[in-house]
Amino acid sequence: MTGMQSSSLTRLQIRGSASVTPLIQKIGYQYMTDFPSIELILSKSNSLHGFKAIVDGTADIGMVSSEMPEELLKKTQDKNSEYKYTLLAYDALAVIVHSSNPIKNLKLYDLKRIFSGRAKDWKEFGWHDGGNIELYSPHPTDQSFATWRRVVMGENSYVTIASKTLNSSKAITQSVENNRQSIAYLSSIPAYAAGSAIVQVDGQYPSSETISKKQYLLSQELKLFSKIDTSDQVQKFLNYCVSQKTGQAIIKDMGWISIG
Amino acid sequence: MNRRTVFKGVGIGIGVICAVGAANFYQALLELRRRKPLIIGGATVVKRLLDARLIETFLKYYPEADLLIEGGYSHGGLIALERGSIDLAMMSNHLVLEDKLNFLEYLIGIETVGIIVNDNSVIKNISTIDARRVFQSEITNWKELGGPDAPIEVYSRPDGETAKTSVEQVLLDGRFVHEHARVLHSNRAMAEQVSSNPLAIGFISQQGYLTTKEPTLKIRPLSIDGIEMDQRSIGLGLYPLVRQLFLVIRDDASDISKKFIAFVLSDEGQTLLADSGALRVR
Numbered sequence: 054m055t056g057m058q059s060s061s062l063t064r065l066q067i068r069g070s071a072s073v074t075p076l077i078q079k080i081g082y083q084y085m086t087d088f089p090s091i092e093l094i095l096s097k098s099n100s101l102h103g104f105k106a107i108v109d110g111t112a113d114i115g116m117v118s119s120e121m122p123e124e125l126l127k128k129t130q131d132k133n134s135e136y137k138y139t140l141l142a143y144d145a146l147a148v149i150v151h152s153s154n155p156i157k158n159l160k161l162y163d164l165k166r167i168f169s170g171r172a173k174d175w176k177e178f179g180w181h182d183g184g185n186i187e188l189y190s191p192h193p194t195d196q197s198f199a200t201w202r203r204v205v206m207g208e209n210s211y212v213t214i215a216s217k218t219l220n221s222s223k224a225i226t227q228s229v230e231n232n233r234q235s236i237a238y239l240s241s242i243p244a245y246a247a248g249s250a251i252v253q254v255d256g257q258y259p260s261s262e263t264i265s266k267k268q269y270l271l272s273q274e275l276k277l278f279s280k281i282d283t284s285d286q287v288q289k290f291l292n293y294c295v296s297q298k299t300g301q302a303i304i305k306d307m308g309w310i311s312i313g
Numbered sequence: 314m315n316r317r318t319v320f321k322g323v324g325i326g327i328g329v330i331c332a333v334g335a336a337n338f339y340q341a342l343l344e345l346r347r348r349k350p351l352i353i354g355g356a357t358v359v360k361r362l363l364d365a366r367l368i369e370t371f372l373k374y375y376p377e378a379d380l381l382i383e384g385g386y387s388h389g390g391l392i393a394l395e396r397g398s399i400d401l402a403m404m405s406n407h408l409v410l411e412d413k414l415n416f417l418e419y420l421i422g423i424e425t426v427g428i429i430v431n432d433n434s435v436i437k438n439i440s441t442i443d444a445r446r447v448f449q450s451e452i453t454n455w456k457e458l459g460g461p462d463a464p465i466e467v468y469s470r471p472d473g474e475t476a477k478t479s480v481e482q483v484l485l486d487g488r489f490v491h492e493h494a495r496v497l498h499s500n501r502a503m504a505e506q507v508s509s510n511p512l513a514i515g516f517i518s519q520q521g522y523l524t525t526k527e528p529t530l531k532i533r534p535l536s537i538d539g540i541e542m543d544q545r546s547i548g549l550g551l552y553p554l555v556r557q558l559f560l561v562i563r564d565d566a567s568d569i570s571k572k573f574i575a576f577v578l579s580d581e582g583q584t585l586l587a588d589s590g591a592l593r594v595r
Contacts, residue, residue, distance in 0.1 A: 064595055066420060077547045086547045093595050094548045096420060124414055174534055200526045 063286050066128035067095045069103020069116030072144055072240060073275045077116060079307060080300045083295055091286065099196060101125065107136060107278050113287050115278035118144065118196050119203070139277040139291045143310040145259035146197055146204075146271040148252045151233040155180055158253040161270055164205050170213030174289040175234065182274060188216035189228050189237035191248070197239055200273055223247070238271075242309055259273065261310045348379040349569040353389020355403030360556045362422060363403075363476060365589035371576050378569050391416075394561060400570045404559040408513035421571075421577050422591030425519045425555040426479045427534035427542050428506075431511045436460050438536045442518065445484055447514060455512065463558045467516035468506055469494035475590060476518040477572035483554055501526055507532045521524075547592065573575055 063103055063147040074097045081093040088280055092160045096102075096112070101114030101122055108129050117138075126133070148164065150156065156178050159167075162303060166172040175183020198212075208214060219225045222243035229235045229249060236252075244251055251258060254270055263269035276296065279287060294300035301311040341395060353363070361383055390402035395413065406417070428444055430436055436458055439447070446452040447465060456462045469490045470477040480491055497503045500521030507513040509532040517525070520541075524533065534542045537553050546552040560577060564569050576582045583593045 064593065065595065068420075074550075078551055081549050082545050084550070085548070092544060092548050094420065095550050102418070105414070106418070111417055111419050128414065284467060289377070 060303060062090055062092045062200065064092045064094055065287060065290060066112040067093060067114045068105075068106040068112040069098065069278070070100040070118040070196050071097050071117040071142065071194075071272070073277075074085045076142060076275065076304060076307070076309060077294075079297070080294055080303050083299070084144065084290060085301060086297055091290070092294045093099060095108045101193060101248060103278055104136055113279070114290070118273050118275050133187070134275050137279060139279070139295060140274055140293055140312050141277055142275045142304050142312060143261075143264045143272050144275050145241040145247070145264045145269055145310075146238050146273075146283070147259050148227050148238050148254060149244050149249040150236050150252055152222075152250045153233050154183070154236075154250060156252060158256060160255055161205060163212065164238075164254070165207065165210055165297060166195055166204065167191060168201075168212050168216065169210045170215055171289075175182035184234050187232055189219055189225050189235060190216040191222075191225065192218055195302035199239055200271070242307075246308070259293075264310055265312075267277070319417060331560050334486060347377055349375075349567065351378045351380045351401070351567070351573060352399040353401040353403060353573075354393050354399040355381040356386060356387040356405035356559075357384035358405045358424065358475065359403035359421075359557065360384040362424070362558065362586060362589050363590055365585075367577065367582060367585045367589070368587060369579070370378050371573060374576070375569065375572060376416045378573075391561065394563060397563075400562065400567060401573060402561040403417070405556050409425070417562050419560050419562075419564075419574050419578065420557055420594050421560050422583075422586045422594055423547060424475065424479060424556045424558060424591050425477045425542070425547050425552065426483075426516050426553070427519065427522050428514065428516050428537065429507050429522070429532045429534050430514050431507055431514060431535050432486055432531035433511050434460065434533070436535065438539055440538055441484065444535075444537065448480065448485060448490050448494070448588075450486065450493055463512050463539050465514055466510060467491065468492040468503060468513055470503065470516075470586045471496055476516050476521065479518075479554060479556060480516050483556060503528050504532050518590050519592060520587075537586070 075093065077095060081095065085091060085093060100117040100119045103117040104121050107115040110127065138306035147160065159178070163172065165176065168188060173186055175186055177186045177196045202212070217230060222239050225237050225239045226244065226247035226249050227263055229237050257263045259271070264272045277291060279291065295312065297313050301313055304311045350494040356453050363382065368380060368382065372380060387404040387408055390399065390404060391408065393399045394416070403476050422502055428439060436455070438520050439458065443452060443458060448467060450467070452458065453465055454462065455465055477490065481487065497506055503515050503517050504519070504525035507515050536542065540546050541553050547555055560574055562574060577586070578595050
C-alpha cells in the first residue's frame with residue numbers, strides 16, 4: 054500500500070467490455086509487477102463504453118468484444134481512420150444443456166426459435182420425454198447477451214421474457230445442471246471450466262481451432278481499441294498484451310484462445 | 314429650520330437612498346448576469362469528496378461559478394442530467410444504463426476500504442461471505458474463521474462515515490453493520506483500538522490506513538477472497554471493496570462544467586481529492 058499517492062506514476066485508464074476484463078486484469082497485474090511506475094486503472098462495463106471512452110477521450114484504452122455500434126459509427130465516421138484495434142484473444146458463446154439431455158447438435162435457426170419462445174417442447178428436436186424447454190440467459194448488461202442478440206436473434210426477434218435472467222456464469226452452469234429441461238448460453242470458457250454439457254452449433258463445437266478460423270458461428274474477437282497516435286506508454290502496454298512471451302502466454306495459461 | 318428645509322432634507326435623503334439602492338441593485342443584476350450556474354447532483358459519496366476541499370478551491374479560481382451541489386443517488390443524478398435539470402452528475406461505480414451516447418463519463422477517483430485486524434492475529438484472509446457474516450454478527454467467534462476460540466470484537470464507525478457507507482453498500486449489499494459493533498469516532502481511534510486488541514476486527518478507508526500507519530500501531534488489512542489490498546488489485550478492480558467515482562456531463566455541457574471537470578482531473582484537483590481520501594486516477 055505504499056507509494057500509491059505518488060503523482061510520479063503514469064496512470065493509464067482502461068474501460069469497456071466485461072468479457073475482456075478478466076484477461077486484462079490478469080495481464081495488467083503482471084504488467085504492473087514488471088513495471089512499478091505504471092498504474093493501470095480498469096473500469097468494467099460494456100463494449101459500447103469501451104469504444105465511446107476512446108472517442109470521447111475519457112480513457113486511454115477501450116476493451117471491446119463486438120463491432121462498433123451503428124449509432125457511434127455514424128458519429129465518428131469522418132475520423133474512423135484515427136483509431137485502431139489490437140486483437141487480444143478469441144471467445145465464443147457455448148450453448149449448454151443438462152448432462153442427461155440427448156440432443157447434441159442444434160442449428161442457429163433452432164436456437165432462435167427456442168430463445169424467442171416459439172419452440173416450447175424438447176420433442177420438436179427429437180427428445181420425446183424431454184418436456185417443456187426452460188431457458189436461462191445472462192443479464193442484459195452482460196456482453197454475451199448483446200452478442201447472442203446480434204448473432205442468434207437478429208433484427209426483429211427477442212429473447213422471450215419466459216427466460217430466467219442470471220447474474221453470473223456460475224449461476225448459469227449450476228442452474229442448468231439442476232434442471233434437466235433447461236438450456237442456456239454463456240461464454241465458452243466458464244462453460245468448459247464447469248464441465249457443462251456443450252451442444253454443437255451447426256455441427257461445430259467451440260474449440261480454439263473452430264473459433265479462430267471462424268467456423269464456429271458464435272465466436273467473438275476480444276480486442277483493445279485505441280487512438281492510432283496514442284502515447285508511448287499505451288503502445289508499450291498494447292505490445293505487452295500481444296507478445297507471445299508475455300500477454301499471450303498469460304491468456305493461454307488461463308485457458309483462453311490466444312491469437313498466435 | 315422650517316418645514317420646507319425639512320422636506321428638502323428628507324427629499325435629498327430619499328434621493329440618495331434611492332440612488333445607492335439603484336446602483337446596488339444594478340450591480341447585483343450585473344453580477345447575476347455574469348454568474349455561471351453549475352448544478353451538480355448524484356451520488357453522495359462523490360459529493361462528500363468534492364465538498365471537503367475541492368469546491369472551495371475551484372471557486373477561488375472561478376468566482377463566477379454559481380455552484381450548487383446536492384447529494385443523493387447515482388441513478389437520480391443521471392436522470393436529472395438527461396433531463397437537463399443539472400449540469401454535472403456524480404456517479405459511484407460504473408452504471409450501465411440504456412446507453413446514452415451524449416454522456417461523457419470521467420473517472421475522477423477511487424475509494425477503497427480495508428478490513429483490518431491486529432497484527433498478531435493468525436487470520437490473513439477472509440472471504441466476502443465470511444466478512445459479511447462477521448459484520449452482521451452471524452459469525453461471532455474467531456474459531457469459525459480458523460482462529461482461536463475467542464469472541465470477535467467488531468468495531469464500526471458512525472452512520473454516514475465514508476468507509477462505513479462503503480462497507481454497507483459494497484460488502485453488505487445495502488444492509489447495516491450490526492448494532493452490537495462498537496462505534497469509534499475517528500480513523501485514529503479505529504486504528505488504536507484494533508492495534509491494542511488482538512480479538513478486534515474493523516474497517517478503515519485506504520486514506521485512514523495510510524495516515525495512521527506508524528510503527529507503533531499494529532494493524533494489518535486482511536486479504537479478501539485471497540486478494541491483497543494493493544495498488545494493482547485496487548486499480549484493476551480485483552480487490553472487492555472498491556468504488557470508482559465518476560463525474561458525467563452531456564456533450565453539450567456548458568463551459569463552466571467542462572472547466573470543473575478539467576480542474577478535478579488536473580494535478581491540483583487530484584491532489585485535493587487524494588487529501589480527502591480518494592486514490593488518484595490521473
